[in-house]
Amino acid sequence: MTEHDTDVEEIARLLPAPDRSGLPHERHLHHKEQLMRRIDSDRPATGRPARPRPTLRRPAFLRPALLVPAAALALSGILATGIALTGTDTESGTGTGTDGQATPAMRPAAALLDQISDAAGRGTELHVRADQFAYTRAKVRGADLTSGKAVVSPLEERETWISQQPGPLHRLGVARADGETLPLNAELGDTDGTPAGFNRPTYDWLAALPTDPDALLDHLYAELPKTKGEERDQAVFDWIGGTVGEVMPPRTAAALYRAAARIPGVTKAPGAHDVTGRRGVGIAREDTTFGTRTEWVFDERDLTFLGDRSYLVRNTSYGKAGTLMSGTAVLDHAVVDEAGEEPATARES
Numbered sequence: 282m283t284e285h286d287t288d289v290e291e292i293a294r295l296l297p298a299p300d301r302s303g304l305p306h307e308r309h310l311h312h313k314e315q316l317m318r319r320i321d322s323d324r325p326a327t328g329r330p331a332r333p334r335p336t337l338r339r340p341a342f343l344r345p346a347l348l349v350p351a352a353a354l355a356l357s358g359i360l361a362t363g364i365a366l367t368g369t370d371t372e373s374g375t376g377t378g379t380d381g382q383a384t385p386a387m388r389p390a391a392a393l394l395d396q397i398s399d400a401a402g403r404g405t406e407l408h409v410r411a412d413q414f415a416y417t418r419a420k421v422r423g424a425d426l427t428s429g430k431a432v433v434s435p436l437e438e439r440e441t442w443i444s445q446q447p448g449p450l451h452r453l454g455v456a457r458a459d460g461e462t463l464p465l466n467a468e469l470g471d472t473d474g475t476p477a478g479f480n481r482p483t484y485d486w487l488a489a490l491p492t493d494p495d496a497l498l499d500h501l502y503a504e505l506p507k508t509k510g511e512e513r514d515q516a517v518f519d520w521i522g523g524t525v526g527e528v529m530p531p532r533t534a535a536a537l538y539r540a541a542a543r544i545p546g547v548t549k550a551p552g553a554h555d556v557t558g559r560r561g562v563g564i565a566r567e568d569t570t571f572g573t574r575t576e577w578v579f580d581e582r583d584l585t586f587l588g589d590r591s592y593l594v595r596n597t598s599y600g601k602a603g604t605l606m607s608g609t610a611v612l613d614h615a616v617v618d619e620a621g622e623e624p625a626t627a628r629e630s
Contacts, residue, residue, distance in 0.1 A: 393562060394539060394564060395539065397584045398534075400583060401535045401584075404534065406530060406531060412445070413618055414442040414454060414622075416440070416441070417440070417528070418439070419439055420437065420610040421608065422608045426599055430600060431604045436556060436557070440457040440458075441456045441457075442619075442620040442622070443483075449467070449473050449474030449475055451467045453467060455621060488533060493536070495540075497537065497540045498517070501540065502517060505517060514546060522575065522577050523589075525537055548564070548566070550562075554590075555608065560578075561578045562578075562584070563579070572593055573591055592605050
């Protein structure tokens with residue numbers, strides 16, 4: 282070994298290990314979708330720039346995409362996705378212990394989630410046909426990070442119609458925003474189409490999940506598609522939060538909330554509110570890996586899910602602590618017979 286090689290080895294030993302986490306899977310799919318939009322020939326030219334198709338992504342069809350440059354994410358390891366809260370929480374601790382029992386710090390959140398679970402379980406069981414569509418209407422905001430700084434979009438109303446066919450499907454449904462209705466295509470990489478599952482949870486697929494909270498949580502930890510570099514507890518929490526605002530069987534919703542109570546780090550969130558300002562009771566989790574705080578907001582009277590918000594909890598190159606990253610306020614959901622059909626309740630709220 283030469284003296285030069287020895288110097289290089291010594292310098293490498295002194296430097297911190299490089300970040301090999303790479304781009305989170307969800308962000309990777311987003312950037313692939315951006316590329317595919319530019320080469321998509323589905324739509325004839327109209328003499329004006331084509332509006333990009335909505336991206337189908339999980340957790341939640343309605344959550345705005347965070348437009349993060351891949352290189353910037355790889356270098357800074359900043360936010361992937363989340364739901365969050367303004368305000369503070371008086372709880373502390375790590376949540377559940379290794380035996381699955383709630384620690385003292387978890388009990389207030391677990392008690393609230395038990396109440397939310399009971400309320401969700403009293404919902405009406407539906408018979409959803411495979412030829413129908415799950416409809417959701419929401420107000421959304423998201424941060425565009427392509428400039429290197431978080432630029433938060435105006436509040437936008439968005440509607441989605443998701444096919445209940447088990448699949449695999451190449452055309453998963455449609456979305457409407459700014460008065461324009463556009464297709465939702467299969468997940469990138471699903472050349473044979475996207476089947477019902479974690480990335481497209483149909484009513485029947487959700488109904489087949491375990492309803493015992495411990496068995497359900499074990500299933501989610503084992504089967505939820507992994508995102509390299511993402512904290513597993515947060516991934517499961519985010520998937521639940523991105524799913525409970527949609528049409529689902531009451532017993533599944535009830536089980537998901539009780540499963541969430543068993544995730545380490547889950548706390549109550551005083552002062553919770555959605556992006557439209559509706560206030561309620563909240564459940565939160567802080568993702569220390571990406572410096573975000575996640576919040577679910579529930580109506581104080583009947584404990585129905587109102588929405589979620591995400592913001593930074595520490596200063597980063599993208600913005601100061603408190604900067605909004607994304608938010609969704611669920612206004613309506615239903616089951617309809619046709620894509621583009623609005624239920625009778627769609628304009629009442």
